[in-house]
Amino acid sequence: EAQVTQNPRYLITVTGKKLTVTCSQNMNHEYMSWYRQDPGLGLRQIYYSMNVEVTDKGDVPEGYKVSRKEKRNFPLILESPSPNQTSLYFCASSPNSNAETQYFGPGTRLLVL
């Protein structure tokens, strides 16, 4: 089944404890992206990648890192999480090397205490 998966789906952590949210797609998509969703603010793009080893900042990249070593995986790294990173995170992928026609993962709900 063609899909985008994220792990974990739910995470509670404490300030400063490094964490990684994984994202994987099995559709051989070139474009992958991370978003955060907050009430009243909609979806905001954190980072995106147009292909392996090609990443770029979205609108809210501060406090996050990404890597794209393989086409299928695009992990999101929070080196030192803070409470203002409490949010719902979505990974997405697109068959094109651009932002068109994105398929979203199920989401990861993160709480930073």
Next chain:
Amino acid sequence: GENVEQHPSTLSVQEGDSAVIKCTYSDSASNYFPWYKQELGKRPQLIIDIRSNVGEKKDQRIAVTLNKTAKHFSLHITETQPEDSAVYFCAASRAGGGNKLTFGTGTQLKVEL
């Protein structure tokens, strides 16, 4: 950078009526405008998109119109049904110019029986 404004933030209609959601964008170079639907507790899903070389696009009960001069685009849903109740997000992207995707803040549509 791009800024997308979306109105209204909430919209309530009677079943069978039409619903219209409007968005404006700031970057005249944006050329791709998707609409995503997010049901409660689910991931966003692409429902329709339009490119800047087209003024209108229809898909059954859903249509999107684009006015490049005024930099605004709209989602039209006709003959609304209870299953249309969801949050709808518009977005804008400049394919080939960074491939960021900037979303509006969302419209909560409620279709009442």
